[in-house]
Amino acid sequence: MKWLIGDKNCHKFQSTHLLKFIVASEAHPPLAFLRVWVAPVVVRLFDYRADRAPQRTMIMRLNEKTALVTGGASGLGDAIVRRFVAEGARVIIADIDGENGRALALALGNMASFALLDVSREEDWTRVLAESGPIDIIVNNAGITTHGSIEDVTLEQFRHEFDVDVVGVFLGCKYGIANMKANPKGSGGSIINMSSLCGVRAQADLAAYNAAKAAVTHLTKSVAMHCATKGYGIRCNSIHPGVIHTPILDKVLAQVPNPDEVYAGWVSTHPIGRIGRPEEIAAMALYLASDESAFTTGGEFRVDGGSSI
């Protein structure tokens, strides 16, 4: 019965292969009964169903949308850019890393482009968004990680962490809203801010990073409330990854004397028994970017293998 269920292409495929069997069976007289009486009826049945079955079409979840992804040249940003392009979006890779950003844009063809943008610089945002035209999706993903406890971290490091991870997201939301409000298609859009599990659960040796990601979490809710009450149709949500295997982790592992131990330590904090993959964060970003999440704003989306349970 499974054979009789399917779409137009599936029935045509079945019918063609049955015809091949009929031709091949000419060489086997005992199969004459099947060839002469049964097979033609079944072929007609498949063809009949093929004519009436719906044509299955690929649904691209971000068709006709334009996205800007900060920090799109590496790691999670790279995975998000690739997934968005695969789902039909035109994507601007916005990063300070021109070499990797341009190479990725080139690899993805005419649906991707690169823009040099330092998220902490206001003039960069105004320039890039003036050149980009209307944007439907902004992923404020660019970030850095400053290691050190409250006793170790210097004021300069703390300020730099906040410049990139908090001021960068603040500017992305502020100028993103202005761009989305002016969209000739009508106001609306999705802003996705990359926080971290560290934005909800603190670690002793990440004082500046913890504080910055917690600020991103709450700024997201403030933006979501503002846009909802103003009726802009702009949603804003945050993603909170656990430890995800990106180049940043490889750099850490290359610097420590006991990489296996450090890696095992990361794994042990994830009840699911492994660390995450960039594609798993891209899948969440895709949901939040698409219209499937139209009723979702101000949310904290943890993709952390159960670390925060």
Ligand SMILES: NC(=O)c1ccc[n+]([C@@H]2O[C@H](COP(=O)([O-])OP(=O)(O)OC[C@H]3O[C@@H](n4cnc5c(N)ncnc54)[C@H](O)[C@@H]3O)[C@@H](O)[C@H]2O)c1
């Ligand atoms: N990888 C993880 O385990 C993990 C976990 C939780 C949260 N995050 C967050 O996810 C985001 C991406 O992390 P990743 O692991 O992909 O890191 P990554 O280092 O691989 O990529 C970060 C990208 O941001 C860019 N960038 C840095 N400073 C910038 C600036 N001032 N302006 C524009 N671009 C800048 C870098 O050039 C790089 O391309 C960060 O916000 C990070 O805090 C990562």
